[in-house]
Amino acid sequence: MKTYAIAAIPGDGIGTEVVAAGIEVLVAIAKRDGGFAFKIDHFDWGGEYCKKHGRMMPENGRDQIRKHDAILFGSAGHPDIPDHITLWGLRLAICQPFDQYANVRPTRVLPGITSPLRNVNGGELDWVIVRENSEGEYAGVGGRVHQGSPLEAATDVAMFTRAGVERIMRFAFRLARSRPRKLLTVVTKSNAQRHAMVMWDEIATQIAAEFRDVTWDKMLVDAMTMRMVMRPETIDTVVATNLHADILSDLAAALAGSLGIAPTANLNPERTFPSMFEPIHGSAFDIMGKGVANPIGTFWSAVMMLDHLGEKNAADRLMKAIERVTADKRFHTPDLGGKARTADVTAGVVDAIQGANT
Ligand code: NAD
Ligand code: MN
Numbered sequence: 528m529k530t531y532a533i534a535a536i537p538g539d540g541i542g543t544e545v546v547a548a549g550i551e552v553l554v555a556i557a558k559r560d561g562g563f564a565f566k567i568d569h570f571d572w573g574g575e576y577c578k579k580h581g582r583m584m585p586e587n588g589r590d591q592i593r594k595h596d597a598i599l600f601g602s603a604g605h606p607d608i609p610d611h612i613t614l615w616g617l618r619l620a621i622c623q624p625f626d627q628y629a630n631v632r633p634t635r636v637l638p639g640i641t642s643p644l645r646n647v648n649g650g651e652l653d654w655v656i657v658r659e660n661s662e663g664e665y666a667g668v669g670g671r672v673h674q675g676s677p678l679e680a681a682t683d684v685a686m687f688t689r690a691g692v693e694r695i696m697r698f699a700f701r702l703a704r705s706r707p708r709k710l711l712t713v714v715t716k717s718n719a720q721r722h723a724m725v726m727w728d729e730i731a732t733q734i735a736a737e738f739r740d741v742t743w744d745k746m747l748v749d750a751m752t753m754r755m756v757m758r759p760e761t762i763d764t765v766v767a768t769n770l771h772a773d774i775l776s777d778l779a780a781a782l783a784g785s786l787g788i789a790p791t792a793n794l795n796p797e798r799t800f801p802s803m804f805e806p807i808h809g810s811a812f813d814i815m816g817k818g819v820a821n822p823i824g825t826f827w828s829a830v831m832m833l834d835h836l837g838e839k840n841a842a843d844r845l846m847k848a849i850e851r852v853t854a855d856k857r858f859h860t861p862d863l864g865g866k867a868r869t870a871d872v873t874a875g876v877v878d879a880i881q882g883a884n885t
């Protein structure tokens with residue numbers, strides 16, 4: 528029987544709560560499927576680890592997970608440590624060296640969940656946002672001088688490479704082609720940012736020529752926020768820069784009912800390195816330790832992990848189990864207006880996995 532080695536990195540805050548729930552569900556789905564198993568290795572990296580060891584993960588941390596089949600991640604973010612330290616010290620320290628350049632974020636309004644948009648109750652909102660995940664505004668290029676003096680200056684340089692833009696455009700066009708509507712929106716800001724964003728647009732046009740069967744359009748990021756709210760049904764697949772897609776995908780998650788539902792895959796499409804799966808939300812300091820975090824975003828990320836591993840049947844079965852549970856308001860956590868706890872939702876999904884119809 529095939530056994531997949533999974534590196535579980537819960538991180539901090541509700542990351543620990545939702546990853547524990549995610550593992551329960553993964554174990555249940557493997558058992559139900561019968562064709563594969565998981566070997567799960569736990570890594571206690573993150574803010575608490577940093578307080579003891581002075582860094583978010585060990586120096587050889589990446590070597591410890593390089594050979595795993597996939598990574599299940601919770602959240603990098605600790606109340607006592609500045610966000611740029613936790614993010615760069617853990618999440619980006621994995622994503623960037625492992626060249627997980629395609630960040631894929633599906634959005635749908637799941638059964639039983641209400642979108643804050645009037646007129647939207649299901650099929651009108653079925654998007655996938657592709658976020659460039661290796662460069663752009665998060666390239667880490669920049670500096671700070673004369674700290675504390677009136678002459679202090681700081682820069683964050685958004686760096687785009689032709690190779691980086693070509694590969695994300697190709698990935699997005701290919702993904703758009705694989706979906707029924709074959710529709711791609713390229714998000715840009717080439718009116719104000721007249722160098723890199725203009726190159727971004729030019730490369731989009733060049734790559735589009737390789738995908739004549741995909742209909743595509745181009746949209747300025749500010750106008751895109753309006754379109755997401757006013758005309759959600761006109762959108763299918765979206766590609767945007769690291770920063771733009773970061774922001775748009777939180778909006779997308781909220782429009783689908785809650786940030787607690789939304790999943791992410793950080794893919795290394797060439798499979799030279801393991802890919803990483805995580806809910807898009809963070810540590811949620813306001814609810815951590817209370818047992819009420821919505822684990823659906825992590826479960827849906829587990830679906831994406833199963834898909835990536837090639838376990839299509841198990842992925843479909845888990846998604847069906849998730850939808851059965853969201854359809855039942857008794858399983859709604861407080862972010863969805865309900866009273867359920869993380870453990871209730873988890874038990875509900877495990878039950879649904881074991882049920883005859885999934
Ligand atoms: P957040 O996602 O942690 O929380 C935003 C709001 O959404 C909060 O009110 C929170 O309670 C709610 N929320 C989020 N996930 C939820 C869930 N599963 N169930 C119910 N409610 C949920 O964003 P933030 O407050 O901006 O960030 C908090 C910390 O997390 C910061 O340190 C930040 O850097 C970090 N963070 C990490 C990641 C990551 O590792 N991928 C992503 C975002 C934020
Ligand atoms: Mn974000």
